[in-house]
Amino acid sequence: xxxxxxxxxxLDEFIRKLSGKMTVVAxxxxxxxxFAFEEVSSAEKIALQYIPTILPPKKYFMPQKEKMLDFDIxxxxxxxxxxxxxxxxxxxxxHTCDLAGIQCLNMAFSERPRDYNYLIRKxxxxxxxxxxxxxxxxxxSCTLVNAHLPNGGYDLFLSDVGDRFVCHxxxxxxxxxxxxxxxxxxxxxxxxxxxxxxxERKRQIFKNEINIAPRFLPEIFEKAMxxxxxxxxxxxxxxxxxxxxxxPTCYCFDMFDSxxxxxxxxxxxxxxxxxxxxxxxxxxxxxNFREERSxxxxxxxxRKFKYPVEKYYRFFCTGCGRxxxxxxxxxxxxxxxxALAKESL
Amino acid sequence: MKEEIVNSNWKLRKGEIIAAKQMTSAEKWFDIKLDDGExxxxxxxxxxxxxFGIGExxxxxxxxxxxxxxxxxxxxAAGRVTNEMHKLDVGNYVGIRGPFGRPFPVRxxxxxxxxxxxxxxxxxxxxxxxxxxxxxxxxxxxxxILLGCRTPQDMLFGDEVAGWEKRLDVNFSCxxxxxxPDWTGNVGLITTLIPGVTIIPERTFSVVVGPPVMYKFVINxxxxxxxxxxxIILSLERHMKCGMGKCGHCQIDHPKNYYCCKDGPTFSYDxxxxxxxx
Numbered sequence: 001x002x003x004x005x006x007x008x009x010x011l012d013e014f015i016r017k018l019s020g021k022m023t024v025v026a027x028x029x030x031x032x033x034x035f036a037f038e039e040v041s042s043a044e045k046i047a048l049q050y051i052p053t054i055l056p057p058k059k060y061f062m063p064q065k066e067k068m069l070d071f072d073i074x075x076x077x078x079x080x081x082x083x084x085x086x087x088x089x090x091x092x093x094x095h096t097c098d099l100a101g102i103q104c105l106n107m108a109f110s111e112r113p114r115d116y117n118y119l120i121r122k123x124x125x126x127x128x129x130x131x132x133x134x135x136x137x138x139x140x141s142c143t144l145v146n147a148h149l150p151n152g153g154y155d156l157f158l159s160d161v162g163d164r165f166v167c168h169x170x171x172x173x174x175x176x177x178x179x180x181x182x183x184x185x186x187x188x189x190x191x192x193x194x195x196x197x198x199x200e201r202k203r204q205i206f207k208n209e210i211n212i213a214p215r216f217l218p219e220i221f222e223k224a225m226x227x228x229x230x231x232x233x234x235x236x237x238x239x240x241x242x243x244x245x246x247x248p249t250c251y252c253f254d255m256f257d258s259x260x261x262x263x264x265x266x267x268x269x270x271x272x273x274x275x276x277x278x279x280x281x282x283x284x285x286x287x288n289f290r291e292e293r294s295x296x297x298x299x300x301x302x303r304k305f306k307y308p309v310e311k312y313y314r315f316f317c318t319g320c321g322r323x324x325x326x327x328x329x330x331x332x333x334x335x336x337x338x339a340l341a342k343e344s345l
Numbered sequence: 346m347k348e349e350i351v352n353s354n355w356k357l358r359k360g361e362i363i364a365a366k367q368m369t370s371a372e373k374w375f376d377i378k379l380d381d382g383e384x385x386x387x388x389x390x391x392x393x394x395x396x397f398g399i400g401e402x403x404x405x406x407x408x409x410x411x412x413x414x415x416x417x418x419x420x421x422a423a424g425r426v427t428n429e430m431h432k433l434d435v436g437n438y439v440g441i442r443g444p445f446g447r448p449f450p451v452r453x454x455x456x457x458x459x460x461x462x463x464x465x466x467x468x469x470x471x472x473x474x475x476x477x478x479x480x481x482x483x484x485x486x487x488x489x490i491l492l493g494c495r496t497p498q499d500m501l502f503g504d505e506v507a508g509w510e511k512r513l514d515v516n517f518s519c520x521x522x523x524x525x526p527d528w529t530g531n532v533g534l535i536t537t538l539i540p541g542v543t544i545i546p547e548r549t550f551s552v553v554v555g556p557p558v559m560y561k562f563v564i565n566x567x568x569x570x571x572x573x574x575x576x577i578i579l580s581l582e583r584h585m586k587c588g589m590g591k592c593g594h595c596q597i598d599h600p601k602n603y604y605c606c607k608d609g610p611t612f613s614y615d616x617x618x619x620x621x622x623x
Contacts, residue, residue: 068355071440073397077361077380078438080397082353086346113354113589120350225600225621252593255586259398266398268355275593283584284402284424287557289622290598299598307602 002169003187003195006158010183011165012043015092017181022088022126025060027053037091046093048160051136052320056098056248057091061105061122062272068117068255069268084117090126097142097320099129099153101248106153107312108251117270126177129157133198134205139321141209141334147318148206149199161194209319210334212341217315220344221306225298229339234294236329241274243323243331244300249308249316250274275299301336354589357395357440363415365434369499371421372466373431374407378415379441386410387448388474389580389611393588394418394430395440402426403585405610406444407469409476419469419501445588449474449578449611454550457576458486460542462563464493464535464555468501470580470610471554475509482514489542492519493535493555497528516542535559539566546571554580560623564614574615581610581623598622 006014018024019041026046028038035050037057071080094102109118129150132142142148150157155174158165166187169175178184208214244250254273259266273280276297281290290296308316317333324332350356364376384392386406395401402424408417422428433439451474459478463471478485490509494500500519509517518538520531531538535555544551551572553563560579567577583595585606595605598621603609617623 068353069357071357071397076438077359078357078397078440080357080440082350082356084348084350086348108591111590115589115591116350116353117355120348222600225598225619251591253587254592254594255401257395257398257400263398268395268401273593280594281583283582284427285421285556285582287582289557289583295598295621299596303593303596306600307596310602 002175003192004167004169004178004184005187005191006165006167006184008163008165011046014181014183015040015043015046017183018090018092018177021177022090024090024092026092030054040092048093048130050093052095052097052140052322052325054326055246056101056320056322057094058101058105058248058251060089060091060125061102062109062118062251062253065269065271066117067267068270070265071267072265074264084120086121086124088124088126090128092128093130094127094154095130095132095136095320096150097140097147097318098248099127100145100147100151100318101320102127103151103153104249104308104312104314104316104318105251126173127154127156129154131157131159131198133160133202137321137325139324139332139334140319141317141321142319143206144209144214145315145317145319146214147320148202159195159198161191161198164191166191166195210337210341212337214315216341217305217337218309220340221302221309223344224301224306224340227298227340227343229336229343230294230298232339233297233331233336234292236331237276237293237297238329239276239278239293239296240328241276242326242328244274244276245272246322246326248318248320248322249304252280275303297331305337355442357442360439360441362433362435362437362439367431368419368501371499372501373420373422375418375420375430375433376415377418377439377441383413384416384441384444386416386444386473388451388477389449389470390444390446390473391470391585391588391610392416392418392441392443392445393585394426395442396426396429396433397440399429400426401440401442401586402430403445403588403606405470405473405580407472409473409480411477411480419466419472421466443588445585445606446610447608449552449580451477455484456486458545458549459488460544460549460551461488461490462535462539462551462553462555463491464559464563465495465499466501467554467556467559467580468492471552472502472505474552479509479512479515486548487516488514489516489544490518491535491538491542492517493521493538494519495522497521497525497530534562536562536566539563539570544570544572546573546576550576550578552578552580557582557623574618575613577614579612579614579617579623581605581612581617583610585610
């Protein structure tokens with residue numbers, strides 16, 4: 001394992017040097033306990049202590065709106081060209097929950113047939129993780145899904161041990177970039193001890209946030225299709241789609257065409273969609289295969305705790321707590337899981 | 346930075362409409378020839394049809410792969426894109442992606458008797474299989490076809506259906522919900538015709554395609570005939586927006602992770618019987 005040290009006083013220079021190479025984005029305080037990943041050119045605006053940002057870093061991997069195709073219909077035979085628009089980006093300060101979210105998206109989009117727009121964009125993103133020393137708030141359930149500790153998915157990973165960051169160099173590119181700045185020193189034994197102490201302290205703080213061990217969740221969801229819990233959750237849901245928009249692992253999308261004013265050229269775009277919205281599973285004939293809010297909420301939970309377990313051997317929940325924080329109807333992920341657990345006992 | 350993605354799965358093939366015909370007030374038929382060769386599909390698959398500037402829709406292929414050179418679609422004007430598509434005619438171009446989806450299990454069904462049941466527009470995807478079977482008739486046993494539609498005027502592929510009726514190697518009957526004064530055939534639901542068909546359950550595959558509301562009743566009748574669940578093949582309807590198992594729109598509410606576009610649209614009944622809606 002390759003560990004180096006970055007002094008906190010050098011963080012500003014690190015960000016400045018990094019932003020000379022590529023666009024740097026980092027969590028910025030937006031007020032009222034809201035944070036967002038935004039472009040920065042120094043460390044001044046970066047919030048090192050932050051609760052999960054309004055939108056996860058997925059917005060850089062899969063933008064809310066992205067162009068997939070340019071077309072020209074001026075000739076008899078239409079012409080089209082599949083395109084990608086991207087930039088070199090460094091994302092600074094990604095929490096372990098969001099690193100897990102990116103890993104989920106990587107799996108979904110690299111499965112064949114591959115999504116080259118996602119994969120090319122991903123290759124141009126340099127990821128710098130940042131460890132949480134304590135819980136962000138009570139909405140989080142990262143220990144449940146084992147996302148409270150780093151499990152890869154980054155180039156560099158910083159852990160705050162006081163006046164300095166201990167930095168895990170995970171990739172060759174990470175080592176190169178860190179080396180080029182000239183700000184990183186080799187970690188001493190005392191630094192590694194400090195990191196060990198941090199992790200030991202975290203083991204005391206971070207405990208499974210629901211009333212049942214995660215290994216029982218597959219069994220619970222095996223029986224959950226008919227659960228009355230969904231009726232209760234559905235009766236409160238207002239179908240706004242906030243929970244899926246802010247989710248680091250939700251990637252459902254819609255496609256739409258846009259034609260330019262010349263009426264000859266245009267483009268096809270991909271935009272985020274939400275299974276919580278009423279038309280999501282509707283077909284043109286009028287049938288809606290998920291008409292009720294309870295059905296749509298059930299579907300959302302199945303897409304986090306049932307289907308991906310079968311397909312990818314992991315939960316598509318990172319415990320970030322965003323869905324709970326953002327819900328206007330106070331639908332809580334932890335409470336919903338507890339209710340399902342209680343009922344299956 | 347902007348780059349071209351040469352191998353993108355979103356790139357469209359170009360298809361020229363070489364024949365088109367208004368079949369009923371709601372359905373129009375198109376014969377499409379691709380600029381870059383054969384579609385190379387199997388019975389039961391679908392394509393994504395792009396009307397540049399308007400949008401893309403999933404449409405099941407209604408011609409058999411035994412027909413070379415072009416493929417056919419039967420399109421009901423149901424939504425924004427399909428209504429626009431009805432305005433297209435010979436010489437117009439559309440974008441095509443696909444073919445997509447798991448086809449009907451033709452190789453598994455070979456050597457068995459076939460019992461086709463189509464309701465309404467369900468004849469469109471089923472026709473790709475029926476014509477495939479007709480063109481490879483000796484590979485299959487007894488063939489029964491039941492067809493149901495609302496009124497005689499709603500009958501799709503009327504000339505072809507009349508041909509099936511005349512064939513000695515096919516038993517064909519049809520029924521309408523409402524006949525007219527000149528209608529001399531059956532009137533009533535398609536389920537009323539099922540008891541009259543004799544099948545040998547251990548060597549029969551029934552392929553059922555129709556509107557969602559039809560499935561439950563037809564499947565009940567078939568189960569009464571002791572037809573095993575895995576020998577009942579359905580083609581399910583969902584709005585597949587990408588065709589690649591990604592966009593999420595066509596996922597089925599089922600304990601298993603089924604995407605209609607990749608795992609389907611054809612399923613055996615034993616695979617999907619736990620689905621909340623067929």
